[in-house]
Amino acid sequence: MLDGLKTFLLKAVDLSALTFLEPVVRLAWGEEPPVQMRRIGRNIVIPLIAIGAFLVAWTLISDKIQTKAGKLPGPVATYTQASKIWLTHQQEEEKKAAYDLTGPGREARLAEVETRLDDLVALDETARQGVIDAKAAAADALAQAQAPIDAKIDALKGQIKTAKATRKTELKTAAAALDAGNKDAYATFLASMQDGAQAIEADEDKLDVLKAQYKAVTDATHDPLVEAQKEATRVAEEIQHLTAMKDLLGGRNRGEKLAGLETKLEAATAAFYTAPGEKAYNAANKISMTKRSVTRTTQANYPTPYTLPYQVLRSIMCVFVGFLIGTAVAVPVGVLCGLSPTIMAAMTPFIALFKPVSPIVWLPIMLIIVTGLVGDPDNNAFIQFLWKLPFIGSYEVNPAFLASAAVVALCSLWATLANTALGVASIDQDHINVARVLKLGFWNRLFKIVLPSALPLMFAGMRISLGVGWMVLVAAELLASSEGIGKYVIDQFNNGSSESFASLIVVVFVVGIIGLLLDRIMIVFQRAVSFDGSVASI
Amino acid sequence: MSNNDSRYVEIVNLVKAYPNPLGDAIKVVDGYNLTIKKGDLVTVIGHSGCGKSTVLMMLAGLNPITSGDVVVDGRVVDGPGPDRAVVFQAPCLLPWLTSYGNVMLGVKRCYPHASKKDRDDIVKYYLNLVGLADSMHKYPREMSGGMQQRVGIARAIALKPKMLLLDEPFGRLDSLTRMDLQDTILDILDKEKITTMLITHDVDEAVYMADRICMMTNGPEARVGQVLNVPFERPRTRADVTSDDLFFDLRASLISFLEKNEKTRPGDQPAPAAQPLDQGVYEAPSLLDTHAPRGGGADLVLAGSTSGPGQGTLN
Amino acid sequence: MFSDSHLLSPTTMTDLATATSTLLGAAELWRLDTDGSLSLDTGLYGSHHALRDSAADLRLASGQGLAGSALAAGRPRLFDDLASVAAPGRAQAAAHNGLSAAAALPRFHGGKITSVLVLFFRGGGDACGGAEIWSAGEGRFELALGECYHAGACLERFARISKYVNFPQGAGLPGRVWEHNCPELVPDVNASKTFLRSSGDGGRELSVGLGLPLMAGRNLQAVLLLLSSQTTPMARVHEIWEPSADDATTLVRRHGVYGSMPDFGHASDDLSFSTRNGGEGLPGRAAATAEPLLTENLDDLGIARRDAARNAGLTSGMAIPTVITDTVRYVTVLLW
Ligand SMILES: Nc1ncnc2c1ncn2[C@@H]1O[C@H](COP(=O)(O)OP(=O)(O)OP(=O)(O)O)[C@@H](O)[C@H]1O
Numbered sequence A: 001m002l003d004g005l006k007t008f009l010l011k012a013v014d015l016s017a018l019t020f021l022e023p024v025v026r027l028a029w030g031e032e033p034p035v036q037m038r039r040i041g042r043n044i045v046i047p048l049i050a051i052g053a054f055l056v057a058w059t060l061i062s063d064k065i066q067t068k069a070g071k072l073p074g075p076v077a078t079y080t081q082a083s084k085i086w087l088t089h090q091q092e093e094e095k096k097a098a099y100d101l102t103g104p105g106r107e108a109r110l111a112e113v114e115t116r117l118d119d120l121v122a123l124d125e126t127a128r129q130g131v132i133d134a135k136a137a138a139a140d141a142l143a144q145a146q147a148p149i150d151a152k153i154d155a156l157k158g159q160i161k162t163a164k165a166t167r168k169t170e171l172k173t174a175a176a177a178l179d180a181g182n183k184d185a186y187a188t189f190l191a192s193m194q195d196g197a198q199a200i201e202a203d204e205d206k207l208d209v210l211k212a213q214y215k216a217v218t219d220a221t222h223d224p225l226v227e228a229q230k231e232a233t234r235v236a237e238e239i240q241h242l243t244a245m246k247d248l249l250g251g252r253n254r255g256e257k258l259a260g261l262e263t264k265l266e267a268a269t270a271a272f273y274t275a276p277g278e279k280a281y282n283a284a285n286k287i288s289m290t291k292r293s294v295t296r297t298t299q300a301n302y303p304t305p306y307t308l309p310y311q312v313l314r315s316i317m318c319v320f321v322g323f324l325i326g327t328a329v330a331v332p333v334g335v336l337c338g339l340s341p342t343i344m345a346a347m348t349p350f351i352a353l354f355k356p357v358s359p360i361v362w363l364p365i366m367l368i369i370v371t372g373l374v375g376d377p378d379n380n381a382f383i384q385f386l387w388k389l390p391f392i393g394s395y396e397v398n399p400a401f402l403a404s405a406a407v408v409a410l411c412s413l414w415a416t417l418a419n420t421a422l423g424v425a426s427i428d429q430d431h432i433n434v435a436r437v438l439k440l441g442f443w444n445r446l447f448k449i450v451l452p453s454a455l456p457l458m459f460a461g462m463r464i465s466l467g468v469g470w471m472v473l474v475a476a477e478l479l480a481s482s483e484g485i486g487k488y489v490i491d492q493f494n495n496g497s498s499e500s501f502a503s504l505i506v507v508v509f510v511v512g513i514i515g516l517l518l519d520r521i522m523i524v525f526q527r528a529v530s531f532d533g534s535v536a537s538i
Numbered sequence B: 001m002s003n004n005d006s007r008y009v010e011i012v013n014l015v016k017a018y019p020n021p022l023g024d025a026i027k028v029v030d031g032y033n034l035t036i037k038k039g040d041l042v043t044v045i046g047h048s049g050c051g052k053s054t055v056l057m058m059l060a061g062l063n064p065i066t067s068g069d070v071v072v073d074g075r076v077v078d079g080p081g082p083d084r085a086v087v088f089q090a091p092c093l094l095p096w097l098t099s100y101g102n103v104m105l106g107v108k109r110c111y112p113h114a115s116k117k118d119r120d121d122i123v124k125y126y127l128n129l130v131g132l133a134d135s136m137h138k139y140p141r142e143m144s145g146g147m148q149q150r151v152g153i154a155r156a157i158a159l160k161p162k163m164l165l166l167d168e169p170f171g172r173l174d175s176l177t178r179m180d181l182q183d184t185i186l187d188i189l190d191k192e193k194i195t196t197m198l199i200t201h202d203v204d205e206a207v208y209m210a211d212r213i214c215m216m217t218n219g220p221e222a223r224v225g226q227v228l229n230v231p232f233e234r235p236r237t238r239a240d241v242t243s244d245d246l247f248f249d250l251r252a253s254l255i256s257f258l259e260k261n262e263k264t265r266p267g268d269q270p271a272p273a274a275q276p277l278d279q280g281v282y283e284a285p286s287l288l289d290t291h292a293p294r295g296g297g298a299d300l301v302l303a304g305s306t307s308g309p310g311q312g313t314l315n
Numbered sequence C: 001m002f003s004d005s006h007l008l009s010p011t012t013m014t015d016l017a018t019a020t021s022t023l024l025g026a027a028e029l030w031r032l033d034t035d036g037s038l039s040l041d042t043g044l045y046g047s048h049h050a051l052r053d054s055a056a057d058l059r060l061a062s063g064q065g066l067a068g069s070a071l072a073a074g075r076p077r078l079f080d081d082l083a084s085v086a087a088p089g090r091a092q093a094a095a096h097n098g099l100s101a102a103a104a105l106p107r108f109h110g111g112k113i114t115s116v117l118v119l120f121f122r123g124g125g126d127a128c129g130g131a132e133i134w135s136a137g138e139g140r141f142e143l144a145l146g147e148c149y150h151a152g153a154c155l156e157r158f159a160r161i162s163k164y165v166n167f168p169q170g171a172g173l174p175g176r177v178w179e180h181n182c183p184e185l186v187p188d189v190n191a192s193k194t195f196l197r198s199s200g201d202g203g204r205e206l207s208v209g210l211g212l213p214l215m216a217g218r219n220l221q222a223v224l225l226l227l228s229s230q231t232t233p234m235a236r237v238h239e240i241w242e243p244s245a246d247d248a249t250t251l252v253r254r255h256g257v258y259g260s261m262p263d264f265g266h267a268s269d270d271l272s273f274s275t276r277n278g279g280e281g282l283p284g285r286a287a288a289t290a291e292p293l294l295t296e297n298l299d300d301l302g303i304a305r306r307d308a309a310r311n312a313g314l315t316s317g318m319a320i321p322t323v324i325t326d327t328v329r330y331v332t333v334l335l336w
């Protein structure tokens, strides 16, 4: 039983290519602990240590780098920003849900929101008071900290002033006593004057230090104040969110609006039938206007908020569309190239020519072509069709999206094409002989022999393609202003606040992690089709 | 046995020439003649590189014939086909299919009108025949070389071929597995009576398995040097055969042929000399061929072969 | 020359003494008469007087006796049990002189048998050697061993295995004879690549091998193999003669094996026989008539070799022409 579980886990680990987990499973079953420990050490502990070191280095470096948009966000700031992005996303989802909510659910939710709002009003008071208190406390603390330094500064200033005056009188007296013509006496006088100046300068330096101390104390943040302000902001934001929620559950709620319109319509209808002749026109007009409003309200959706998670999903969607288009072109062409040296010879110049072209060059071209083909998306049957599709429809496919996908396809198809051609061309002669002896027809040969044997290489190519596509996509979106990660990045860049700086760092990780996941998925596929049981490299 | 059955397979004046970048094409095989009776197992033995595989591949239709004819059951071979199943030294199964799938591939091809159930039965029958009932759903990578070779044999036999072509099918197996597989094949052939050509390097195997042993001379221009009929009854048991004196005689004969051929390499041929070669021996300076050129014998058919022995030309 | 006188030394004499016991003991040429029966034309008997006497005035009908059996069969025959085939009394006469087997080779002319050549082989005692008839085997392209005679225990294993051996055209001595329709001589079968059986098949004792195509018109009927051993050669001299390339009416030597008689061999160098005007010498006359020729007259070996033949103790000569569609291509000469 337990052994069965172990085998299952090992298989799962193997299939998902998460080989670093294998020693953990083996260790759990007490298999050769020293060996497993060593493997865990190498495959898990060392990477963890490396990650830790990276975080430390990051923190240290980010403290030092000061930019116009503020300090380079450290790990903590990045994490905070990530949570914030996530929170915003959830709130937007809530709002969207609220907008569509009807019936008792809406009322319950509304009650919930109102209760919380009431609580929050009190909390808000406390928080504001907290801020005021903290400010006072901070001022006190500041005064306390400043006072001794201030005193010192004053003392020092007085000391310097006195010293300067004394010195002046002394020197004047000495100068009066000088013998005209005694050069030595004159030289001694000059030297003593400079000595005196040096002593005063040293004191002035001390004064500068004290002044700097003073400034540091003044500038120092007061932690309780920061905390209090944060809390106040949080509460304020929540209140803002809940107010919006209340709105959406109340007056702005679609159901409510519709209900209001219905009532209006009924009233208007009633008014129409009772209206005297000449006023009937206006009444009728009102009815039809109200009806139009009903239709508009029914169709109107809550406006999509462009939060990062939404953009990420859209990007993933876009990369898959592009990747699928690319694969749909690359695999058949690759198979043809692999089967026929003639076609291969015909294709080689194009492959060589187009492969190195950058996505930046493709994008404007594709954008022009797609826009030209589509025209006005609202009147284009294909786009309208896409909008009606169940899943894709929610992503508002537009020409920019299609152009980005096309660029992804154009840039990523080469790896698949080349690998497919290679896979098909390098079929084992023995397997070809099997096909010949069995006298398999073209299609049978293709599907029973050629494709299966080319599949591992094909998937290796597709894995590369998907990776390339993901890299190309962000640039394409950025240029095409297609909603997605690229758009998010350029928006944050244009925004230029320190928060958006942190957001950009978050995007780095998001893009990296998604790229990694896509790669792992392709590895799993690749392993599933590799018949010799060979382990795909990481 | 009808005339057709006694000449079920006829290989007539088979030639294989490979282009030679440095000059005339090299005739690897030249003038290979052999007839095989229906149901016979012919083993082909000869030195490495003499052209055994080349002949077999031409029979299979996988290697184009330069000139000459191969006729199987009255039909001239022009290209590969499922009526001539091949098993190579390397098992060459399709690695993405299980043993069941590998055999099924051929069965589907050869029984296009059979029902699903029938095909399933056929595949299972043949896998059973080679002793792989338990490994029906294993992939090639999960099986030993011997098991893979068994699948290859099952796949070949399931085609119900007119002819089975085996190119050193045991070449990569250890001797125990090899003997096991030899007996498996003999068992199957006793049941299925498929005309078989088996290439081997192993003298014992050649004698034990064969109805006839075809010994090939060394290439280039390799051909059949000598044919030995092996008279042991079928079904055979290894113990009976290997304890028979004749087994050793045949074996010795084979080895002596191979040894004699080892020395026969191009360039080793003594140059024809005008003077006595050695005391009491005189050899004319001319080669045989200048007087009766090769092919000159073609119109001089063996009387017995056309009119049958005993009739002659008298009457 | 010193070497020549050396050849007359006692060693040569002992060689002669042992070498006289050839496997070929006697030969007869039977001619087909107009009534369809066979009568003796010539015979070589050496010291086998009983056999000679038994043949006198004998007429053999088709199917009768050795020659008659071959006539009836229409193909070469080889008998190792003379008693059941030979004419009454002849088997005993042969056995009396140690002759235990015989080959009967019909000669065709214009599609008809005109004569039958019968060769008697010694057996028993130290005899070692054999005669084999190879004819169409199971495979279309193969010769299989038909009737055969293997003298002596020394060839027991050789005989046993030979039964299972087939030769395709061009391979082995029979296969080569078949391929070229040309008699072929192998001086030492164990050393030769032409002769594929031999040592490994228990033929270690064998020395000279002679393959003769037995033609019927333009078809090869069978191949006769005559195998000698050192101790009992088939004949003491094996020769193959052929028309010279320059002059088709002159026979020149193609191949010769002289065993222990090299002086005779030297005497044979540069020899030629004309086939004009009824022919000159043993091969020349045989070629002229296109019939086998048996002779005990040493002059027939060529004047140049007469003395050498006498010194060597040769007594009998036989010439067998190989005729393909009425043209004599080769003449095989055996001397003993
Ligand atoms: N494509 C080719 N081009 C030129 N020569 C070739 C080619 N294929 C084979 N040969 C030659 O043909 C000869 C016979 O090869 P073949 O593979 O038939 O030998 P074999 O008897 O099967 O040898 P082995 O016993 O080692 O398998 C070899 O000498 C080889 O060099």
Ligand SMILES: [Mg+2]
Pocket: B052, B053, B054, B167
């Ligand atoms: Mg080979």
